[in-house]
Amino acid sequence: MTTTSPELSDATAIPATTDLLGQPLTPSEVALLDVYRDLKTLVAEQELAPCAVSNLRVALSAAAVALTDLAIEFEPLTDHGC
Numbered sequence: 001m002t003t004t005s006p007e008l009s010d011a012t013a014i015p016a017t018t019d020l021l022g023q024p025l026t027p028s029e030v031a032l033l034d035v036y037r038d039l040k041t042l043v044a045e046q047e048l049a050p051c052a053v054s055n056l057r058v059a060l061s062a063a064a065v066a067l068t069d070l071a072i073e074f075e076p077l078t079d080h081g082c
Contacts, residue, residue, distance in 0.1 A: 001064045029072055036063040036073065043080050057082050 016033070017025055023031070039060040043053055061082040067073040 018076065019026075025072065029070060032063065032066060032070075033072055036060070036067055039063055040080060 017030070019025060019029070020041060039056055042048065043056050043060055045053070048056075057080065060080060064073070064075065064077055064082070
């Protein structure tokens with residue numbers, strides 16, 4: 001889960017409490033970022049059935065589009081099979 005501490009995001013040098021433009025995230029945006037990160041973790045799971053991982057990739061790509069549109073996170077998802 002994302003916290004309000006000044007820890008750095010996985011993909012950028014911007015604190016996880018701001019978007020890519022440096023604006024503070026709303027509670028809803030933080031929740032969306034948490035969902036995105038949780039989906040990335042689930043897609044990487046080795047014990048899930050392939051049908052589940054396939055559907056999780058669809059959800060991950062949709063969440064990624066939303067985060068990109070909001071300028072919160074930008075990350076190519078090719079490493080995750082999306």
